[in-house]
Amino acid sequence: MHTLLVARTVRGLEPLVAEEIGGAVRHRHREVWFRRTVPDAGVLGLRTADDVLLAAAVAGRIGHTKAALTRLRAAAREVDAAAVVALKAAFGGSPEVKGVDVSASFLGRRTFTRYDIEDAVGAELAGRLGVPYHSRRHGPPPPCTLSWRVSVEGDEAVIGLRIADRPLHRRPYKIATVPGTLHPPVAAAMARLAGLERARSVLDPCCGAGTTLIEARASAPSPRYLGADLSPEAVRVAAGNTADADRIGWLVADAGRVPLPAGSVDVVLVNPPWERQVAAGGLLSADHDRLWRELRRVLTPQGRVVALLPDAVEPPGFAVDRAIRLSLMGRHPAIAVLSPPARRGSGR
Numbered sequence: 001m002h003t004l005l006v007a008r009t010v011r012g013l014e015p016l017v018a019e020e021i022g023g024a025v026r027h028r029h030r031e032v033w034f035r036r037t038v039p040d041a042g043v044l045g046l047r048t049a050d051d052v053l054l055a056a057a058v059a060g061r062i063g064h065t066k067a068a069l070t071r072l073r074a075a076a077r078e079v080d081a082a083a084v085v086a087l088k089a090a091f092g093g094s095p096e097v098k099g100v101d102v103s104a105s106f107l108g109r110r111t112f113t114r115y116d117i118e119d120a121v122g123a124e125l126a127g128r129l130g131v132p133y134h135s136r137r138h139g140p141p142p143p144c145t146l147s148w149r150v151s152v153e154g155d156e157a158v159i160g161l162r163i164a165d166r167p168l169h170r171r172p173y174k175i176a177t178v179p180g181t182l183h184p185p186v187a188a189a190m191a192r193l194a195g196l197e198r199a200r201s202v203l204d205p206c207c208g209a210g211t212t213l214i215e216a217r218a219s220a221p222s223p224r225y226l227g228a229d230l231s232p233e234a235v236r237v238a239a240g241n242t243a244d245a246d247r248i249g250w251l252v253a254d255a256g257r258v259p260l261p262a263g264s265v266d267v268v269l270v271n272p273p274w275e276r277q278v279a280a281g282g283l284l285s286a287d288h289d290r291l292w293r294e295l296r297r298v299l300t301p302q303g304r305v306v307a308l309l310p311d312a313v314e315p316p317g318f319a320v321d322r323a324i325r326l327s328l329m330g331r332h333p334a335i336a337v338l339s340p341p342a343r344r345g346s347g348r
């Protein structure tokens with residue numbers, strides 16, 4: 001049996017999510033569609049995806065008018081909802097059926113709202129399962145409901161059921177957080193781009209809640225990881241988010257004067273404090289470029305930096321080997337893979 005699944009993604013990460021999945025049927029806006037021939041609980045271990053859904057129905061000829069609601073209602077009525085719930089359990093989700101909620105999104109102008117879609121589809125699915133429907137018009141649904149999702153792009157809609165009880169991007173390890181903390185799938189994408197297989201030492205000099213290194217260690221357990229932050233509170237939070245301290249350490253330090261010898265770090269993962277939410281402090285407050293000088297100092301000759309940057313500027317002392325532009329909460333930062341320019345063209 002071929003099961004069609006939909007991975008939801010941050011805009012811009014679709015190709016990296018497809019790479020982690022190991023092949024995609026197609027990409028849509030913030031979606032990667034893929035297939036599994038046997039139920040595979042491993043899909044819940046995807047780190048670059050925001051969420052994973054079982055595709056229960058794909059409907060065409062949606063259009064831009066309220067006639068779309070009739071089409072979507074009919075598509076939902078055709079869904080064998082009990083069979084989809086059984087498949088959810090086979091993929092590692094809970095078989096519990098206490099109620100139904102739906103969240104919907106669409107691209108382009110339409111003469112209906114997301115709530116109109118949610119209510120049309122939700123009432124049908126809840127009716128088929130014989131459980132209550134909880135409309136999001138009245139706020140978030142109660143816990144333990146089956147979360148369905150409808151996304152419409154152009155004339156095509158997909159109705160899917162979330163496999164996990166909560167979105168995959170909500171990591172259980174993140175028990176505490178700091179302002180400006182990174183979205184875990186973005187941190188996981190940074191780790192993938194860094195190619196950590198051969199790294200021995202990885203540094204985040206502005207680690208905040210520790211997201212970059214915790215995600216990196218989950219995919220590459222062998223390097224030694226060191227996270228530093230100017231804020232003792234951030235370091236306390238990062239340590240609290242790491243239940244097991246194996247190969248990962250945290251310390252209070254200024255990224256303008258990293259307490260490490262020159263040439264000792266293979267990879268830096270960093271989300272510097274240049275954005276509106278977090279101000280640069282300490283030695284970086286008067287001179288942002290000091291961060292890049294310090295990173296050049298601590299990197300090994302073959303070292304590289306993967307940074308989340310607010311714009312496409314090339315940090316001083318580095319060349320951009322690759323940049324991936326994202327759309328994230330109304331902003332458009334880029335993940336940049338940086339290397340010291342002297343190395344470029346040297347056959348690396």
Ligand SMILES: C[S@@+](CC[C@H](N)C(=O)[O-])C[C@H]1O[C@@H](n2cnc3c(N)ncnc32)[C@H](O)[C@@H]1O
Pocket residue numbers: 178179180181182183205206207208209210211212228229230231234253254255256271272273274278279280281282283284285
């Ligand atoms: C955007 S946040 C990093 C968030 C982190 N990636 C996470 O997932 O939680 C930037 C961090 O830089 C820290 N910071 C600001 N100035 C610093 C400095 N001079 N040295 C080290 N850390 C600094 C802030 O305390 C903040 O935690």
